[in-house]
Amino acid sequence: MSEIFEPLVPKLGVITEIRAETPDIKTFRVVTPDGEKPFEHKPGQCAMLSIPGVGEAMFSITSSPTVKEYMEFSIKKCGCVTEWLHQAEPGQMVTIRGPYGKPFPVDTEFVGKNLLFIAGGVGLAPLHSVINYCRANRDKYGRIDVVVGSRTKSDTLDYDEMVNEWAKEDNFGLHLTTDRSTPDWDGHVGFLPAFLTEIGFDTDRIAILCGPPIAIKLSLAALYELGFDKTQVYTTLEMRMKCGIGKCGRCNVGTKYVCKDGPVFRFDELDELPDEY
C-alpha cells in the first residue's frame, strides 16, 4: 500500500551528531532509525530533509558516497527549516528522501584529469562530498587543488579536515584565503577571484565552482582570464524546490529542471538556458 505513493513519501531519519563548523554553519549526521545510511548517493546529489510542521527543504549531501555508515549535511542558517535545524539536538528525528539530481561526472569526464575545486563560503558544502570521493579514488584523478575563500578563519568550513588531512596528501594543493585579516589568521588575505588570478592556474584541468552567485560570477571571470573554456568549468545551481523530481514546476529554468537535470551544470550548458536562476 505505501509503495505506490512514492516518491513523495519520505523515510524517517535520526540526527545522531551535530557539529558547529562556523558561527552560522552546522553539520548534521543522519542515519535511519535502525542506525543505517538512509540511501546510497553519488557526489553532488541532494536530499530533501524535513521536520513535519516546519517544512521540507533540499540540501546537498556533504558526506562522500564512500562513507557507508551515515549521511552528513553542512547547513547554513538561512530560512525557516535551517533555523529550526540549528536549534535541534542530537536524537531529533527528521524525514529524508532522495537522492535527487544529476551528480558530478566523477566517473566519466573527471577521470584522468587534474581537478581544481573553488569554493566561496558555504559553497564548500556541496564540493566536500566530491573532493572526498576523489580522495578515496585517488588513482583515478590527476592533481587536485582546492581553493577556498571565506570571510574570516572562523567562517572557514571544514578547516581542520582540510589542513590536517587534505593538505598533507601527495599531489594535493590547498589554497585558503579570507576576506578580512583577523588575529587568528596568518594566511592569505584577499577576495577569492583575485586570489585565483594571483595563483594563476594552468588550464590543463577541470574547474568546479561553488558559492554565492557573486563569488561564482567573479571567479568565473577570473578563470576565463586565465584562459579556461566554458566546457572546462562546472557549477551547481540553487532554486526553490518542493518535489525534487521534476514535477512541481518550481525549479524550472528554460527547458531544464534544476532538481532533476541539475544541480550540476557545465557553463556551456548554462549558456543554453535563459538567464533566470
Place this chain on the structure above:
Amino acid sequence: MRKSLLTSVDSIFSKISESMALFLPVDDPTGRANYTRWEEGKKWSEALNTVKSPKDFFFPQVEDLMKFKVSGKNIELKNTAKIDEDFVVFGVRPCDVRSFDVLDNVFLSEPRDGYYAARRKHGIIVSVACSKPSETCFCHTFGIDPAGEYGDVTVWKGENELFWKANTEKGEKVMELISEFTESCDDNAADDIKAKIEKIAEKLPLRNLSAENFGGDKTDEYFDRPEWKSLSESCLGCGTCTFVCPTCQCYDIKDFNTGKDVIRFRCWDSCMYSEFTQMSAGQPRLTQLERFRQRFMHKLVYYPANYDGMFSCVGCGRCLKSCPIHMNIVKVMKTLGGKADE
C-alpha cells in the same frame, strides 16, 4: 456503436451510480457548470464546458499526502491516501481529455507520481463530443477534433439520441453495465452529428490560429522579446488562468498542524505568484513580466522541448473567459508569432 434515447439518460446515470461514483457537469444556481457527483435529480448541463477543468479528478486542488505524529524528538509516519475505487467522469470534452495526456507526461514519467497514477488507473472517462464549439475554442490549433473519439467511451449527442462508442477495455465495461438502455446501431450513425460539428468548427474565429511558430527549440527566439512587457503590463498575478487551466500542473507541498497530527498536503500553485520561486537567498523572477513569461514559455516552448513537441495547451479557452484583464494565451501567440486571420 450503440445508441440510447436521450430520455433514458437519467436511468443510465442511475445505473452507473449503482456500481461506482459518477461525476458530470451540472449547472449551479448562477448557471455555471461544474463537475458534480450525480445523484437523483441532478441534471446533466447543456453548457459547452465546465468553469473548473476536470484535472481535479486526478490532480486534486488539495490532497492529503501523508500524516505525521510528532512527539518531542520523535516522528511517526502514516500513509493516509486511499485511492482504490473506480469512478466515472462523464461529459469530458475532447480538449480536456487531451489535457490528461499532457498531465500524464509529467506525472507518469519516472519517478511516477503514485497518487496521480492510482487515480488515473481507477478513473473512467466518458468523453462527449462538442455539439456547439464556441468562439473561445481553438482545440484545432493543437490537432484536437471536437467531434473525434477520445476517452474510454465517446458519446455523440443528437436531437433525441446519444451514440456511444467504447474505445478501451474500461470503456467496454461501462457499456456492458448500461447495455439494457442501449441498442446496437450502424457505425456511421453519428456521422451527421460529426459533420454538423465540423461545420461549426470551421467557422470559428480562432480556427486558423497556428502554433507552428512555437516549439521546443524557440527559447532564444522568444525569451527576450520586447513584447513581453506590454503583454504582461496589466497582469494582476492573480493566478486565475493557471487554476482554471486543465494542463497547468505546478504544485506546492505544505504541512498543516492539526494540534494532534501534522498533515502533509499538496495543493495547486501558480508560476504567476511571486512566492513561487522566492528563496531566502534571492528571487530569480523579480517582476510579473518574468512570471508571466514563464507561464507562456512553458506551455509553448519548454514543455514541447521535453515531450516530443506536444504543447501544454489544449485550446479549451478557459483562460480567455476568466482572466480579469482579458489577457490570454491567444493574445500571446498572436503577438509573438502565431498566425491568425480573423
